[in-house]
């Protein structure tokens with residue numbers, strides 16, 4: 001794997017994100033990955049930041065709450081479609097998605113959370129800030145469309161500590 005600059009990959013990332021990327025977490029020895037289709041990237045606190053929005057109902061939420069890091073693995077060429085579909089519809093509460101899909105993990109030196117092999121890009125992020133969405137602060141049209149059951153997101157802001165190209 002080759003290390004690359006975060007800014008170099010931003011356009012590619014934004015194009016692919018709506019189709020889904022892998023958001024991987026690890027806590028208490030459990031590794032899980034879910035499909036993520038929303039998110040932002042930016043620059044604040046003099047740091048490159050990637051923000052991952054995770055609804056409270058997700059198993060990922062439970063794990064990320066107990067971890068300092070998350071990783072994002074990005075299939076730039078439309079690969080791993082079946083896997084993204086599975087990881088976006090099945091919960092780690094009831095499935096060991098890594099084993100069931102035979103996903104290969106790549107260990108990294110920066111953190112305990114691994115990467116999902118077979119993706120073109122991997123972003124390693126260290127959580128610096130998190131915020132639960134407050135429904136009263138959100139425009140009503142979005143509440144009605146996206147949060148009918150009030151399953152709000154927590155926004156996890158991670159400092160980009162490394163980006164790897166596979």
Ligand SMILES: Cc1cc2nc3c(=O)[nH]c(=O)nc-3n(C[C@H](O)[C@H](O)[C@H](O)COP(=O)(O)O)c2cc1C
Pocket residue numbers: 018019020032033034035036037038039053054055057058059060061084085087088089090091092093
């Ligand atoms: C294309 C796609 C994008 C998704 N994006 C998100 C997202 O950004 N945030 C989120 O909380 N769930 C998102 N989901 C839903 C989760 O991936 C799904 O609920 C998953 O089963 C959660 O797994 P977990 O319970 O193991 O964490 C998305 C699903 C799909 C198919």
